[in-house]
Every structure is written in structure tokens, then in C-alpha cells.
Amino acid sequence: MTTVRLADYRPAPYLLSRTDLTVRLWADHAVVEAALAFAPNPAAAEPAPAPLRLAGVDLAVESLAIDGSPLGPSDIAKDAVGVTIHQPPQRPFVLQTRVRIAPHTNTTLEGLYVSGGLFTTQCEAEGFRRITLHPDRPDLLSRFRVRIEAEQASCPVLLCNGNCVETGHLEGGRHYAIWDDPFPKPSYLFALVAGDLEEVRQPFTTASGRTVQLRLHVEPGDRPYTGHAMASLQRAMRWDEQRYGLEYDLDEYNIVAVRHFNMGAMENKSLNIFNSKLVLADGETATDGELERIESVIAHEYFHNWTGNRITCRDWFQLSLKEGLTVFRDQSFTADLHGASLNRIENVAMLRNTQFREDAGPTAHPVQPDAYQAIDNFYTTTIYEKGAEVIRMLHTLLGEETFMQGMALYVSRLDGSAATCDDFVRAMEYAANEAWNTGGPTAEHPRFDFEQFRRWYHQAGTPVLQIQRHWDGERGELELHILQHTPATPGQPQKQPVVVPLAIGLVGQGGAPLTPRLDAETPEQAKASKLPVCWGHGSRLLVIDQAETRLRFTGLPSQHHPPALSLLRQFSAPVKLELGRPVAELVHLLAHDSDPLARWDAGQLLLRRAVLARSQGHGDGQLEDELVDAFARILSDPSLSQASRAVLLSLPGQAELEDAASDAGIAPDPPALFAAGQTLRQHLGQALASPLRQLLQDCQQQWALSWPEGQADRRLTGLIWNWRITAGDASVIEQARRAVDGASMSLARLALAALQCHDLPQRHSASAAFYARWQHKPVILDSWFALEASAPFGDGLARVQRLLEHPRYDPNAPNSVRAVLGGLAGNAPVFHASDGSGYRFMAEQIAALDQRNPITASRLAKVLSRWRSYGPERSATMRSALEQLAAAELSPNTREVVEQCLAD
Ligand SMILES: [Zn+2]
Secondary structure (H helix, E strand, O other), X not given: OOOEEHHHOOOOOXXXXXXXXXXXXXXXXXXXXXXXXXXXXXXXOOOOOOOEEEEOOOOEEEEEEEOOEEOOHHHEEEEOOEEEEOOOOOOOEEEEEEEEEOHHHOOOOOEEEEEOOEEEEEOOOOOHHHOOOEOOOOOXXXXXXXXXXXXXXXXXXXXXXXXXXXXXXXXXXXXXXXXXXXXXXXXXXXXXEEEOOEEEEEEEEOOOOOEEEEEEEEOOOOHHHOHHHHHHHHHXXXXXXXXXXXXXXXXXXXXXXXXXXXXXXXXXXXXXXXXXXXXXXXXXOOOHHHHHHHHHHHHHHHHOOOEOOOEEEOOHHHHHHHHHHHHHHHHHHHHHHHOHHHHHHHHHHHHHHHHHHHHOOOOOOOOOOOEEOOHHHHOOHHHHHHHHHHHHHHHHHHHHHHHHHHHHHHHHHHOOOEEOHHHHHHHHHHHHHHHHHHOXXXXXXXXXXXXXXXXXXXOOOOOEEEEEEEEEOOOOEEEEEEEEEOOOEOOEOOOOOOOEEEEEEEEOHHHOEEOOEEEOOOHHHHHOOOOOOOOEOOEEEEEEOOOEEEEEEEOOOOOOOOOEEEEOHHHOOOOEEEOOOOHHHHHHHHHHXXXXXXXXXXXXXXXXXXXXXHHOOOXXXXXXXXXXXXXXXXXXXXXXXHHHHHHHOOOOOHHHHHHHHHHOOOOOOHHHHHHHHHHHHHHHHHHOHHHHHHHHHHHHOOOXXXXXXXXXXXXXXXXXXXXXXXXXXXXXXXXXXXXXOOOOHHHHHHHHHHHOOOOOHHHHHHHHHHHHHHOOOHHHHHHHHHHHHOOOOOOHHHHHHHHHOOOOOOOOOHHHHHHHHHHHHOOHHHHOOOOOHHHHHHHHHHHHHHHHOHHHHHHHHHHHOOHHHOOHHHHHHHHHHHHHHHOOOOOHHHHHHHHHHHOO
């Protein structure tokens, strides 16, 4: 395996201005002819004449010529991953190639492949080299013109990037289409689709008055399920015009839904290809959560047209340049449409359960990595979600106005180019300096050091703020002593302090915000205006950028206990806090904190403690009594929305619970934590029986409303069902059973989830009914596969084995694989069984999957990465499953992950 290093980046020796392709599709193969217009790069690092390297994987090369003269064996060197031309001309020239490929037997789902009779492509990151010989590097932007030829009957629709400029008939029942894309693009944004598809079309008028045809292409019969995706696309286009002033630039915008797809969706210029589960949906076939996710993914891919396509990445180390920024943009879009606070809470819960876990394990890497073996392994929550958090911190520190000025500068400077993460930060730095030089730093937007901020891109690991406080009740003075450190991660033993924007508040008795004076520790700090002097809306943004910081708040009311400390409001930085807070203080914050995120977080801390205590075999009765009282108040508080109730009462995810155990110095025991969560739900369901029953009746009034209306009531219904079924409520069991037959997919799936953990006749009949109803809809059936695979009772592995042999299970569809094997990984009692059987089973499955689809296999392999965090026995069995995997024949992708997991 070769390691690619950022430090080795060099500009390409030859620029590429045009990529002209002719793609002939046949019933059992395809032939691709390419004409690539090269010219020596005046900015090349190597002295001329440099060799020209063309990448090519699984291609049968039939011919190679320069300006019409064939290249002989002595002119080139061929290897398994491409061709080198030793001495290309030192003037502009055209390289002509002809290759033969086998899309029908391509199960990797990279390059050109066939999914259910449909020819389709996936080129990011390095799939284009499976279609034709090409430099295939993101910093080479060329103009594409593509002629597609195929049989008319089986492939009536021929799609590519850009505008269709010509179509026509050919002999033998074949036809062709020529597509021209006026915007130069890197090869990873190329896409081609050919097949029998139905189209839904709607016009969109841009802000400047141009008409764009929006076209959605789906398999025959799926047209009724396209309305939501089409409406979502239009909302996204309008939002990007209004918030960012960015308008669409071509005459048409195509989306194709494909069943076999490794990712969620792909932003190829003007021809987005989507996993069909992220397109096909309505209230009867998708849950509220799925509808919102579809809306956000459609928006995400659309937003890439500017942040990703028009401004692309110079190399794959810059992946977060487009992904972090675009995730930030899609999160802002969802927040604007559906409410900022709840959206933020959901994103933070997701970050903690996935990215924090990655940051603490053997595959931890910075937002901008400096080396990789398989780039496909870096499509991670660190690149995407932590990358978005880094952008969000800039937004928080600079404020909307300055951030948008930086954004406008970024777009105007770099449009049409391949850029780096640092190009983005530089644009923000320029805008910040402008703002600071004219208006000066303000209380809400303090000055900070950009050079130090850049460490967020280069240091892996989740920074920890250790906070100690000293309260002088007589004088009303509160001192905070904040120590910042980031744990060591693979390859990075030592870390430097980062710039942490820390939003805090002090919550007095009755919930009143307190606004004491803040004394800067040193005159320098005060002069640098790092410590703002006033409070906006009871919150204050501090910049914590030293290993050690001391702050003193004066003028607080004299009282015995310190005022409740509300920290990391709005989750102002992706960090962990270590601070001893008594139960009474957290209960006070849960009742009164005006910041929705900090309020939710106080409840999460209490719930984590309660689950952890139960998992240790001794429930904390006093804490649980406090929780019951606090939740009773939340259930009856008329000022709270159903949506707020639903999030405040949700238990932390399994990954967070394991993390909480590790933080408390206890080796996590996943089955025990899972069981503890269940018995806590049972206790809460019993103790709060009466208000829950009342609330369930209120929610029921809103069940029939269409998304987004009624979604909070449905979500709360699911939570109440879950708690009451766990508490053994026979009437709720029957109600949930009936909901599975009803018209709402949300309620049906919430009911299945609520019945999921109980070996009851109603659970089995609900599952059977759901299967019978949806067995012919693979997108929906995947959710049934996931539920069955994660049922925590009976012989779990035997059930999973039966699912893998089920006639409706499609081993070539990543969605189905993830449903069954991902479901197993989330099934704590079965996957983490103490005899190691779950781990061994998983290792066997990953090794087999790796033969067909390395990208999906290597992602799945990360479920075995946490072996070091468990107790000795579990740790040894998980490690031996990894060794079993390491002994198998593996793709470079999976080998890289397995070796990272086993590395000392
Ligand atoms: Zn993306």
C-alpha cells in the first residue's frame, strides 16, 4: 500500500483543457474513447520534460496515441493502476485513448456500473480512472464534451453533465446524445446515466429571472414518490439565493435515483445521483425524520454547486473545504426552515455519538489530514461534521455580517479554481481584519488569533476543558480556573491549545440571568479585548485560547451556593467539559436555563449519570427521584412545545453512554448499559404514568397532520409508547400494534421501534404485518431488515444469518448491507456478547463483503475499532476478531482500517 502525503503535493506537470469522450454502451461491456487536450504547465514543479502519469484501474487498454501517432511499448510503462508516458511533447498535444470496461460485473459501485439495468457512475473520489485513462486529480479542471451511444429500447434516456446539444438515431436500434458542460470541472464531478427512466419536470425561475428545468429521473412506477424531493430542491435553490446570494448557473438540473449506491448522494455538476432512499418518499412511505433528511441531502448536494463544484478541492486533503462548509450550509438551511434550537440539539447529539467516538479511537484524524492510503476511508464524520463545527465557530466568533463578507470574498476570489482549506480561512481572516480595523472587536465578537485558530484543521482529538470554580459566597465572587488539553491521538502525541469560543451564562434563583462584572486576569488580556465586557441576552462569549485561564466574576448576589453555571451554550465549540456539577445545579438548569441547548445538556448529564449508576448494579434513587420530578414539570409546563418535551426527555445514545463510562474511569459494558437504559425507561414509564397518558391523548389529536406539521407530536408519541410499553402497559401495546397497520409511516415505524425490544406476540405480528405490506418496496424493506437485525432477544446471530439468506435481501445493495450488519452492530446484547460470537460473525461478514464492495466493507470495519476501551475479556475477543480479519485477503481500503485499529 502506498501512503499519499499532503507534503508531497506538486502542481501537475501538464494542464488539461479538454476531456472529450465517446462512451459506447453494450449489453455486456462498454468502450470508451477519450481525447485529452494537454499542454505543459508553466507552474510545474518538476523540470521539463516530465513524464505524464495517467491513472487507470480495471481497464483493457486497446489503443494509445498522441496527435494521431500510436504510442509504442517503449514510449510507455503500464502497471496495475495506470500508464506512464515517458516523454510527452513539450507543446500542446491531444492524447487519444480507447479502453474496454465491464460495467455489468462491477460490484464495487465505483466508476461505471449497472444497477437494476441502469448504467450509472460514481467518480468521487477516484472512480473516473475506472472509466478511462486520465490524470484523475481534482486540481485539473477541464471542459467536458461527451457522446453517449446505447441501445434505444433498453436505454431510452441518456444523461451527462451540462447541456444536451444533440441527439440522433444510429443503425441497429441504437441512438446517441451529445452533452457539453461549459464549466470546467475535475473528473470526480463527471457523471453519466443511461437506462429506462421516467421523468418528472418542473421549471424554476432564478432570482435574476432565468428559467431552469428541474428534472427528476426515477424507475418506472416511482413517479408518485417524487413530489417531496422536487419541492425540497426548489426550497434549497431559493434559500441559497436569499441567504448567500448564490444562483444556479445552467439551464437544467437533473437528479437520478439509483438503488445500488455506496453513499447518500453525489453532487456531480448538474447531474446529481442519489441513493433512491434519499429521493423517493411521501408521508405514507417515509417517516418524518426521513422526509427532513431527504430535504437536507437534496439541499446539501445542490449547495455543492458553489461550494464544491465551482470552487473545488485542490487535493483530497482539502475534502473538508467542500464538505465541512456544505454541511454547515445545509444545517443552516434546516435550522431556518424548521427551527434552530432543535436542529442544533439533533446535530450535537449526532456529533457526540459518532465524531467524538471517532476522535477517541484508532482512526482519529484531523479535519485536514496529512496522509492517507485509501481516500475513500476519509469520508468521515470528522471531515463532514467536525469540519462544519469549525466553520460554525468562525461564524460564532465573527458574527453573521462579517462571516458573509468573508464568504463573498471567498467566492469572488476562488470561483473556477481548485482551492485549499486555508484559502477559505484566509478569506475569513481578511474580512475579520476589515471588521476589527473599522468597528473593532465587540462583546459578541471578540478578537482572536487566526493562526492559532488554524490548529482546528491540523490537530485530531476532541479538546477537553477542565473547569474548577471557587465561590466566595460572602463577597459574591466567582472564580473559574479553566485548563485546556487535547488527548493524544495516533501520530499526534502532543497538542497545542486551540481557540475555543465558550458561550456561558449564570442562571440565578427562579431562572433570572445574572450579569456580573468580569475581571480580566491580566491587563494585556483586557487590552487585547479578548474578554468582552458586556452580556448579550444573558450570554457571554469568551475566547479560551490558553492551556490555563483564570476568570473572576464579581458583583454577584451573596448566597451560600454559587449561581448555576450554564456552559457551552448553543454548543459553541466541539469540545468536552469536565466539571463537577451537583445534581441540584443540573436540575436547576434543566428547569430554567434560557439556552435550549444548555438546558437539554443538563438533562442529558443527569440521564447519563442515572444510566451509568444502574449499569453498575446500583441505581441512584435520589437522582432518579429528582429526574422524575423534573420530567413531571416538563410534561406539564404549558410554555414548552411538544418538540422541546420530546428532546428533553430523550435518553443519550449508546455511544455516548459508553463514552460517559470511559470518562468516569469505568470500562464500558455495552449490554449492561443497554439493559440499564431499558430499566430506567421502565421506571420513568411507571413513575410518570399519569402525565404520560394525558400527553399521549393530546398528541393523538395531531397524528393525522402532514409533515412538517404534527411531527413533534408523533415523535413524543414514540417516546411515550417506548416508556409505557417497557413499563408493561397493555393498552399502549395494543395501540402501537394497530399503528403499524395505519396510514402514517412515521407512526408505524415509531410503533415498531417501541415494540422492538420486547419478545411479545404483538411485536412479532407487527413485524410480520409490516413485512407483508412493504415486501415489494426495497427502500422501505431495508428498515424492516434493520429492525429485525437489532432485536435484542432470542438467538440474534441465527436471526441475522436468516436475514442474510432472505430472498429479498440484496447483497449488492449497500443500503441492505448496512441495514442488516449495521443493525447487528447496534444490537448491544448480541454484537457485544461476552463469548465474542458477535465480533467473529461480523469479521467473517466484512471479509466476504470486502470481495464485492471495499468501500462499504472498510466503513463497516470501524465497528471493531473500539476494542481498547473495553474490559480485558471483551477487549481480547474484539481484538482477535480484528486479527481474524487481518488474516483474510483484503482490499487496500479495509486493510488500512484494520491495520489502524490494530496499530500500537
Ligand atoms: Zn457533500
